[in-house]
Amino acid sequence: MLPIINLSNIVKIYKSGSDDLLALNHINLIVSKGELTAIIGESGSGKSTLLNIIGLLDKPSSGIYQLSGIAVDELSDDELSVIRNQKIGFVFQSFFLLPRLNALQNVIMPLIYRGVHDKEAKLCGMAMLEKMGIEQLWHHKPSQMSGGQQQRVALARALIGEPEVILADEPTGSLDSKTGQEVMDLFIELNNHDRNTIIVVTHDQHISQQCRRVVRVHDGSIVSDEVN
Ligand SMILES: Nc1ncnc2c1ncn2[C@@H]1O[C@H](COP(=O)(O)OP(=O)(O)OP(=O)(O)O)[C@@H](O)[C@H]1O
Ligand SMILES: [Mg+2]
Numbered sequence: 001m002l003p004i005i006n007l008s009n010i011v012k013i014y015k016s017g018s019d020d021l022l023a024l025n026h027i028n029l030i031v032s033k034g035e036l037t038a039i040i041g042e043s044g045s046g047k048s049t050l051l052n053i054i055g056l057l058d059k060p061s062s063g064i065y066q067l068s069g070i071a072v073d074e075l076s077d078d079e080l081s082v083i084r085n086q087k088i089g090f091v092f093q094s095f096f097l098l099p100r101l102n103a104l105q106n107v108i109m110p111l112i113y114r115g116v117h118d119k120e121a122k123l124c125g126m127a128m129l130e131k132m133g134i135e136q137l138w139h140h141k142p143s144q145m146s147g148g149q150q151q152r153v154a155l156a157r158a159l160i161g162e163p164e165v166i167l168a169d170e171p172t173g174s175l176d177s178k179t180g181q182e183v184m185d186l187f188i189e190l191n192n193h194d195r196n197t198i199i200v201v202t203h204d205q206h207i208s209q210q211c212r213r214v215v216r217v218h219d220g221s222i223v224s225d226e227v228n
Contacts, residue, residue: 002033006064007064009026009062010053010063022220023046023049024053024220026221029215029222029225036211037214039215040203040205040216042218046217054067054165055167087164088164089157089158089161091168093170093171093173095153103129103138107125129152129153147179159190168200170201171184173202
């Protein structure tokens with residue numbers, strides 16, 4: 001299997017005043033194309049820091065990160081945002097939908113960024129909403145949708161640019177367990193059917209045990225890495 005994510009010796013130190021905080025302590029992690037991986041660990045263990053580095057939202061203090069063969073440490077901020085936009089789809093606990101835009105407009109944002117024409121973007125957006133089973137809600141604003149529906153919109157937005165990797169930080173964290181499971185079912189289907197590479201950070205053991213691979217982080221280190 002091709003390594004799509006290859007982290008070697010990643011260290012992240014947050015500098016706050018005179019105190020340095022070692023958030024990631026020599027992380028080595030290889031993720032292959034098509035894997036469904038959970039990252040688990042207690043609060044403050046470094047899960048989001050790790051995911052943000054994988055997603056090019058943050059830079060490591062040291063170490064080497066290759067994303068589909070590209071050594072991203074050497075890239076400028078502009079080059080990083082281009083790669084992030086092309087290769088990464090993010091989903092967060094609090095959805096981060098734009099409140100003034102309807103579902104369809106939110107979903108097509110990444111395409112509009114890329115310069116795709118409105119009409120073509122909307123056709124893609126409707127197809128993606130259909131895939132998520134919420135095409136009838138296309139004109140709803142986020143405040144007019146349930147949490148689960150909003151997370152589907154966020155997932156549609158993450159997927160529309162056909163990213164190589166989907167990164168989800170507590171995607172079910174603000175949903176009740178039934179709705180959370182429905183969102184997890186979508187991840188599983190995307191992974192099974194489309195061979196999407198997906199990394200899910202979660203506190204919820206019920207969610208992590210549905211992932212083929214489970215990586216546990218403790219105090220900034222990977223302490224176990226198991227295949228279910
Ligand atoms: N921007 C920052 N500046 C300083 N310290 C930070 C920053 N972001 C995170 N930290 C610290 O780094 C450590 C790891 O944080 P991180 O957010 O990665 O944990 P987490 O595992 O995602 O926790 P949670 O489950 O609560 O979301 C924590 O001690 C946190 O306080
Ligand atoms: Mg976190």
